[in-house]
Amino acid sequence: MCGIVGLHLKDPALEPRLGELLVPMIEDLTGRGPDSAGLALYDRSVPDGSLRWSLRAPAAGYDWSTLADSLAQEIGQPASVQIRADACLLTVKAPADQVRLRLGEIAPHVTVVGCGEAMTLYKDIGTARQICDRYGIELAGGYQGAGHTRMATESAVTTRHSHPFSPAPDLALVHNGSFSNHASIRRRLEDGGVAFETDNDSEVAARYIGDRLEQGDSLDDAMRMVLKEFDGFFTLLVTSRDEFAVVRDAFACKPLVVAETEAYVAVASEYHALATLPGIDDARVFEPQPEEVHSWVKS
Amino acid sequence: MGEVVTQVLGPPVTEIVLGCSELTTRQINSRLRDLPDGSVVRITGARGTHNLAVGLRHRLAITIEGNAGYYTAGLSDGPDVTVEGSVGWGLAENLMRGVVRVRGNASESAAATAHGGTVIVHGDASSRAGISLKGGTLAVAGDVGHMSGFMAQAGTILVGGDAGHALGDSLYEAVIYVGGKVRSLGSDSQIEDLTDADVRRVRDILDVAGRDAGFDHVDPENVTRVASAKQLYNFDALKNQRY
Secondary structure: OOEEEEEEEOOHHHHHHHHHHHHHHHHHOHHHOOOEEEEEEEOOOOOOOOEEEEEEOOOOOOOHHHHHHHHHHHHOOOEEEEEEOOEEEEEEOOOHHHHHHHHHHHOOOOEEEEEEOOEEEEEEEOOHHHHHHHOOHHHOOOOEEEEEEEOOOOOOOOOOOOOOEEEEOOEEEEEEEEEOOHHHHHHHHHHOOOOOOOOOHHHHHHHHHHHHHHOOOOHHHHHHHHHHHOOEEEEEEEEOOOEEEEEEOOOOOOOOEEEEOOOEEEEEOOHHHOOOOOOHHHOEEEOOOOOOOEEEEOO | OOOOOOOOOOOOOOEEEEEOOOOOHHHHHHHHHHOOOOOEEEEEOOOOOOOOOOOOOOOOEEEEOOOOOOOOOOOOEEEEEEEOOOEOOOOOOOOOEEEEEEOOOEOOOOOOOOOOOEEEEOOOEOOOOOOOOEEEEEEEOOOEOOOOOOOOOEEEEEEOOOEOOOEOOOOOOOEEEEOOOEOOEOOOEEEEOOOHHHHHHHHHHHHHHOHHHOOOOOOHHHOEEEEEOOOOOOOOOOOOOOO
């Protein structure tokens, strides 16, 4: 059992309140996943051409400024940091591959949680409340967010094993369920040059979708291919810079409730996680049918 | 058409109000269990709370305001429960006796394993409605999702609207009536001719469901009867009397 929440704002007036709206949603699903939690948040504060990196230190008190200076020197571009507890958001104007390579050389012990033009990603062991408090999620603004509370069933409880998984810049996946043929798909992807960070089954779905997108699929098509290729139980929420998409397996084994109003699209594993949202009593509330991909594009 | 006049006999019954924002689910269920037969209760502020009005073994009239969560009125034997909104998974699971009414929609596995009683959903019910039904009645005015009636052993399911894929898969003795379309039948379920007894059975369910339950479009003489083809189901109660 795990919990999924997501919020895709249509009304810009709600954007300053993204974190404030998401925190009670994810906290409500602590019972579905008490061992780890994570959130991918999307905002427009990154300067054009730059990428913002969500990094985690190997230990508290890590010297992020020195890391930023060394990186800036290596790639010849200024790098700025925002520090939140043991996490750091590092913004730099350079291609993703180049930064990832340099970070690996300069700071091999630092964990790259994700990167993007819009996405920041926080995830860790602990309850949703602890993670939200640690990283000040309640105060975060933005136009979209995806969150997960994890109850691990098939792989270790570590930061890396927790959700969301980010296989590409601005792409995040959260999963409730379990895949039964993930090892075969992992081997095939590895043969094609895709690198994995954990032995988690959800990471396989994330990398699979990332790979399909890289090959030119739309997000909807990539999610339909998940239905074709993956065996198991799943409700997936996948977010990119502009898109927000959900799908459930052929048996609808894992729950999902969608609430849509003029102001937002919200999803959660259980309805009561949506009950605190403004205007929820007038929302169109429905459960996606099995094998139906529902997606919303940021206008 | 005559008007139905309800005459209240005896002293007026005071409605007891239990609020989900003031009381925990355990406290609410415990308070319900301590009430005498005939009590009238309103549960407020449910907002999707799970396990409301479960495990009750006496005659209470309970109204839940708004939407309720999973397992609403489950494991109960006697109460009359009305949810004014929608409910989550496992509505009236393992109901033994009583009436459970949902004015909105029900999520997956409504009336799962219900041995008795009547579960009425005014809106739609999701996948696996009436799964493993063991003798109760499930009436859904709208549509039901895929695999409804899966392995249902006894009892009746009435679907006013359409039924999703694999209806009645691996059915035993339960019978399903569908007012609308059947998207597909499950393994070992088949469409059978409607008998006079079937028409009476549907009419009786509609009488219990009541006029305001959204079944107006259902014509008891024009529903599809789905029952077991008995190709997978080989138990014979009379043979050797052993199972």
